[in-house]
Amino acid sequence: MLKDITLGQYFPGDTAIHRLDPRVKIVLTVEYIVLLFLAKWFFSYGLILLFLVCSAITAHIGAKTLMSGFKPLIIIIIVTAVLNILYTPGEPLVSFWKISITKEGISTAFFMVLRILLLVCGTFLLTYTTSPIRLTDGMESLLKPLKKIKVPVHELAMMMSIALRFIPTLIEETDKIISAQKARGADFTSGNIIRRAKALVPILVPLFVSAFRRADELATAMECRCYNNGENRTKLNVLVVKRADYAAIAVGVVLLAGTLIFRHYGL
């Protein structure tokens, strides 16, 4: 049941995409997201899709894995599609009662859904191919300038890497607790909403207890090693921009230019 959640999951591998500098990957992902919102018509979306497909193939991430992230979003996607179809003014194709479906509505809905799907795929590709530690390293390094205005960048990065690190642990823990309560006959799948909500208590209480216990243990362990707030800390793995990273940046620039040109011509 929880195996469906792939958020923040990392698929270890040793492909060119896996080896890229995380900073480059983060910047490219941000660029990809911005471009998705700038894209206008089939050509620009096609170009972005091509970029995504090429990256996924290079990273050896299959279509099935990549699309596994859609499941929890189905409702959002359907609502978006329906609202866009019904509420976009324009040339009506079909109308009945007060509702009319317009040509513009259908095309807006289509592109909106495509945009959401590509958005999910792209960001998931980042987390699939970048370990949480490298990801936060990259973020910390990118956010470094903010230190000048007293933003606690290192602390934020540390909190984030701890949070990311514990997602799989907590999922595993939840799975174990669910199994243990099922073994005592707990039933999570039948009954009305109130019964089902009540059925969550035997999962949530142990989960919170163990999360607090883990947090406590982690804090003690950090204290024991005299952890302090990152003043003059050095890194074990220093991020270096390599030749492949420059190539990736070049691809990013081409993608940017291509999309902007297509957008200019309304394609």
Added chain:
Amino acid sequence: MSPIIETQKLTHIYSKGTPFEHLALDGVDFSVDPGEFVAVIGQTGSGKSTLIQHLNGLLQPDSGKVLFNGQDIWSSKAFNNSIRFKVGLVFQYPEYQLFEETVFKDISFGPRNMGLSPSEIEERVYEAAGFVGLTEDQLAKSPFDLSGGGKRRAAIAGVIAMRPEVLILDEPTAGLDPMGSRNLMENIRAYHRENNAAVILVTHNMEEAARQANRLTVLSGGKIVMDGTPEKVFDNMEALEKMRLDTPEITQVFSCLRRMGFDVPQSVYTVEQAKSVLLDGKWGLGNA
């Protein structure tokens, strides 16, 4: 005697179709007779936990069957639901599943799910508490106020309260002190004896397996590689060592003695046995 629980060519694959695909069980034929005490041993990752989660229907086999009293547990939904109460499974570190306000309420969670009457539930809770040695005082406490060992007992009582015909325990004594471990195993033995329940003990503590079980099943790489009485299994020391499993220390001592040229029997696996062998043997150590 027909087995109470049995698996036939049980195969299970985790994360099928992803890069993490892993064959955890490979055609396992495992069976337990009513009233038997079996220990399942094997190193980490040998498939022990996967096997036991099939026995009460938490996991569904990818191929093969699990039979309870000769009936496939996946044959109907109603039967599958009732299996959890007949085959009680105590997970590793079961104290992490406690959640109720009082120990009493927590132990009654299983019986409540069975739909029993309040008086029946109460009777079972007291009976289960008796088996694991929890006092009335402790039943009224919050489970989070108990000691580590007390929590463990409460959690095990939560499964025993369902009066399962097969009781499965995954490393029940992990992390307990020797005294606590011994007491707990005594409690489990008592349940085994008084209800004539089959017990399946998963462990990698060879001493414990040798002392408790009438039969040992050794799992390695998702397959059953050895199955038989403790004498028979521990006789095969080299094979066990190849699987990175130990024999009990006393068996190792005797094997050492044999290598040194003493004509002592090989299949000695408890200290009590060793004592009687040495005292009664032709060594005359008893008289010395």
